[in-house]
Amino acid sequence: MQSFSASPMYLLASLVKNRRLMFDLARRDAVGRYKGSMLGIFWSLLTPLLMLSVYTFVFSGVFKSRWNSGPASGSHTQFAIVLFAGMIMFNMFSECINRAxxxxxxxxxxxxxxxxxxxxLPCVYLFSALFHAFVSIAILIVAEFLIQGYVPVTALLLPLVLLPLCVLILGISWILSATGVFLRDIGQTIGIFVTALMFLSPIFFPVSSLPPRFQRFVYWNPLTFPIEQSRNVLIWGKSIDWAVWGIYFTLSALVAWIGFAWFQKTRKGFADVV
Known part of the structure; x- marks a missing residue:
């Protein structure tokens, strides 16, 4: 029976070698979901625009919500932007994990x-999710400029915020995609887990609003760091916490290697099951 290498060097070589194939499949996946619709790919722009409008109306116009932390604490409209930034990070994560x-x-x-x-395959799905995330980020930046008149230069650091999150998503996707072949129930339960993770993430609330005894548990959430750091660089003009970034990236790389090794170990049995 054929064996597959789990070496990180093999993975890197495969990604470089098949980069064109990955981008072609990702483009087909991103565009394919709108196939047959009247607006086509325009939905990728319209959907986040509508969501931002809904967030702005509901939280600034109806609930009069304020973010109780940071420079946005005194603005109703900025609450919608802060919320939208967190949802972009979560949606990218949930899209990949739910499909894995x-x-x-x-x-x-x-x-x-x-x-x-x-x-x-996990890279293909990730690139497709990144496409929609960047469309949403572009809308967020335009809205931010219209509301507060400027966009901080630290927004250029956003790709570095996304990097460890993308590595983590790949690792989890390899684990789930391989396990899902043999254990079909995992596809039914992962949606519940992701939904719970959304409400346990600091999307609708700042971590500082929680009692101190609960704050350390929130930081164990894998989405807490990218959500908070994306807001720092996109909205509040703060740099990345490089010490935490280094730890987060190291752990993400470890998860990615474990996930890839598990995928390679089990893939020889895929053809027998599917």
């Missing part, structure tokens, strides 16, 4: 092809 358990099962035609690099 059925990733291999949805591409059985690739499983039968020995020459197809199955390990790139």
């Amino acid at each position: 358990p059925s990733m291999v099962l949805a591409n059985t035609n690739f499983v039968k092809k020995i020459v197809f690099p199955l390990e790139i």
Whole structure:
């Protein structure tokens, strides 16, 4: 039976070698979801624009909500931007993780092809999610400029905020996609977990608003760091916490390597199951 290398060098070589294939599949996935609709790819712009409008109306016009931390604490409209920034990070994570358990099962035609690099599938889904995330970020930046008259230069650091989150998403996706082939129930339960994670993440509230005894538990949430740091660089003009970033990236890389190793170890049995 064929064995597959779990070496990080093998993974990097595969990603470089198949980079064009990944981008082509990601483009097909991003565009394919709008196939047959009248507005087509324009939905990728319209959806986040509508969501931002809803957030602004509901939280600034109806609930008169204020962010109880940071420079946005005195503004109703900025609350919507702060909330939207957190939702962008969560939506990118949830889109990939919710699709991961059925990733291999949805591409059985690739499983039968020995020459197809199955390990790139999580990257394809991630690039598709990144496309929609960047569209939302562009809308956020425009809204921020219209509301407060400027966009902090620290917004240029956003790709570095996203990097460890993307690595973590890949690791979890490899684990779930491989496990989902053999344990189909995981696809039914992961949605519950992701929904719970949304309400346990500092999307609708600042961590500082929690009692001190609960704050340390929130920081164990893998979404807390990217959500807070994205707000810092995009909205509040603060730099990245590089010490925490280094720890987060190291742990994400470890999860990614474990996930890839698990995927490579189990993939030889995919064809027998699907």
